[in-house]
Amino acid sequence: MIQEIKNLKEKNNVLLVAHYYQQDCIVEIADLVGDSLELARKASSSNEDIVLFCGVGFMGQSVKILAPKKRVFMPKIACCSMARMIDDTYFDKSIEILKSYGIDEVFPITYINSNAEVKAKVAELGGVVCTSSNAKKIMDYALKQNKKIFFLPDRCLGQNLAQSQGLKSVVLGIDSKEDVILSDVICYDGFCSVHQLFKVEDIEFFKEKYKDILIAVHPECPPEVVQKADFVGSTSQIISFVNGLDDSQKVAVGTEFNLVNRLRPSKNGIQNTFVLSSTKPECPTMNETTLQDVLNSLNAIDSGEAYNEIILNSDVALKAKIALDKMLELS
DSSP: OHHHHHHHHHHTTEEEEEETTSOHHHHHHOSEEEOHHHHHHHHHTSSOSEEEEESBHHHHHHHHHHOTTSEEEOSSOBOOHHHHTOOHHHHHHHHHHHHHTTOOOEEEEEESSSOHHHHHHHHHTTOEEEOTTTHHHHHHHHHTTTSEEEEESBHHHHHHHHHHTTOOEEETTTSOHHHHHHOSEEEOSBOOTTGGGOOHHHHHHHHHHSTTOEEEEOTTSOHHHHHHOSEEOOHHHHHHHHHTSOTTOOEEEESOHHHHHHSSOOBTTBOOEEESOSSOOOOTTTTOOOHHHHHHHHHHHHTTOOOSBOOOOHHHHHHHHHHHHHHHHHO
16 A cells, blocks of 8 residues: 555655654655644645645645645545634634724734634734744734734643743633733633643653653643643654653653654663653544545545645635745744
8 A cells, every 4th residue: 555655646746744643654654744834834845746735624724825836635634623713703703802892903823723714814914823833933023013912723822922921811701801901912712622631730640750750741731731841842842852852861741642652762661751641642633544545535636536625715825825924934
């Protein structure tokens, strides 16, 4: 099957890309592996005419936005639960609520984990897209606009970012109108179902079990978890941090299982890298894509019967690209 996949890729000039959270069998055959923005940038500038993206829907959209002339397909258009928590209608309703509070001007920042329509809405208000790795740079830029910052859809990333810069944050729909008015950063009430699994109790367990163990977590984790971690960073930053540790240094990592499981394999039966959870933090939608799905998709492309192509409204794509390009410029 793997050789057949390789032959079909070469025959049809297809670039196969996979997010870090994909199953090992997908990662092993991919031409590019990375986080969402890294893949979008590299895939959009590649020489191949067709991109086959193994990930979740908004990631395939990002490639199409940055490289509209490429054809982008996905073996499975899996959803990101966080991205599903907001759409253009919910965005408009949130802005209406803020206006009813007397907040007429906001500077919106949308996490890249959002669909193209939301990115376009953000662009219309002069806002920017961010990732977990460049969020601080984007926040620094936003603060210079002298407007109330509306961060969406991940409340945890927004809260953690605000706290790291000494800013007051609230969650729209949870905190009071008075607190919203007095805040610096207003967060939409979205979250990552996987990173919500990590608890302070997990950190305490590992700290009690292993002396001098380090805790590394993703900023999508709850604020109370992030506060107790030794290192906080994006997926790529976590990989660099863990790989830079001495082999004998124990570390517990708070992010998706597939990625953590590939970090620093055990040596001589000694395991020094652990998943920071009592349950398996596996993203169900990232794990939907199988080798058979990849093969089926390539066969469909080869026969001229391709499916799951990413098609975007041209106006939406153009506006979303403005917000993405601004992020790239600021990064």
